[in-house]
Amino acid sequence: MSANPTAALLIIGNEVLSGRTRDANLQFLATELGALGIPVREVRVIPDIEATIVGTVNELRAKFTHVFTTGGIGPTHDDITSECIAKAFGVPWEVHPVAHARMAAYYASQNPPTEFNAARLRMATMPRGCVLIENEATVAPGFSMENVHVMAGVPRIMQAMFRALAPKLERGQPVVSATVHADGVFEGQIADPLAAVQARFPALDVGSYPYFRPGPVRGGVALVAKGTDAADVAAAADQIEALLLAVGGKPVRGEPKLDDNTTKG
């Protein structure tokens, strides 16, 4: 997978760090970007503090092919992402004529007309040289500044922005995965043969994730092979199925059906 482009996500907002809001954007973007062959390699959640945003954007944009930010592009005083991106790139933060024209027309068309006040004008103010991410969900666009893609935090709006942006991204080899699970099998039983599968397919990620549910058989283990070579993934899945059979398990392809999250132990 070394040839694939890489992504980092930067989730900006005090409300996620305080626990008020449960982030819904990480899983969406990780899944969508994986399917485009642009696997997410790191995620950070940071507060609405200028020095932190500027420093983190500059660190991540140097390290990954793409950086996707969510949050902090609304009209209120705590929405400082856009001006921080301008500072990170060392360019002026100025009214974008196309964004301004579209927003002015939209606000004038409302009945009664909405005032295009200073707060709303902030949403038309952007780093010089950016490319707009226009979208179906809102008249206030996101934008791309080189390899940094700046999107809203509201999931519905973020998703519309991502749908508009995705066709413009250069894709890598899609990441494919195969999962085999077995009730009543514990990780401690299959760790050695699973490590051998990983060793035979060094280009794949082979992972082990226990799951739990109420009832006499309390859970089991889900084993995942993931990578860009579909034939290798299929061969690894066959070996995983065989090692589950060897310890007396009844392997089933796919994820287990569960009420709650499974998470790696």
Place this chain on the structure above:
Amino acid sequence: MSANPTAALLIIGNEVLSGRTRDANLQFLATELGALGIPVREVRVIPDIEATIVGTVNELRAKFTHVFTTGGIGPTHDDITSECIAKAFGVPWEVHPVAHARMAAYYASQNPPTEFNAARLRMATMPRGCVLIENEATVAPGFSMENVHVMAGVPRIMQAMFRALAPKLERGQPVVSATVHADGVFEGQIADPLAAVQARFPALDVGSYPYFRPGPVRGGVALVAKGTDAADVAAAADQIEALLLAVGGKPVRGEPKLDDNTTKG
């Protein structure tokens, strides 16, 4: 809040970065730590790669009072958190006698007895000098190494470990918050007076979070004042209520009732 201890969360696991697993630990730990006066200032999600784990642990433990890690302490080959913590601190990774004795007794007591094999022995192997986090959910403990607290990724087990750990943490001033919301009010209407509230209470975090729901009134805005001075928080909430009234809103204390997540725009 500058006198309060601070926390960073380090979520370790390919399964979160790939979108397979939706993290459930961030919101729990952010909420619990905020109530203890140990606010979370940064979260990172990183893959199961040794150099990344070692480097990130060393960066975060120098920067924050506490680092809480989740994930990667099970028995399989991709569970490398524990040995990475030893490398980060430059200490041997060795069998912990107390953890070993407890696990040996537990496995022997199972009917039929469970083999204490090499994979399970990994879960009793820890950085020299660590302090165990014994817990009700599992016989395999977490551990603290100085200011780095190493916990499981499975939410149920992580929560049991945190409950065991929390009484040992030195608390700060609890972070309290007040929320006022109003249907039909848009952020663009209240941005200026809200910024004035923030300016009058520089020690508080004042945030604005739009929400959306189906129906004729599509949503509104939730305004939050948060900090360690409860009297300031109460006074700011009164001013927020007044500014919502001033634009014709009908302010209600507390979060709006919603079906889906609200997230800052």
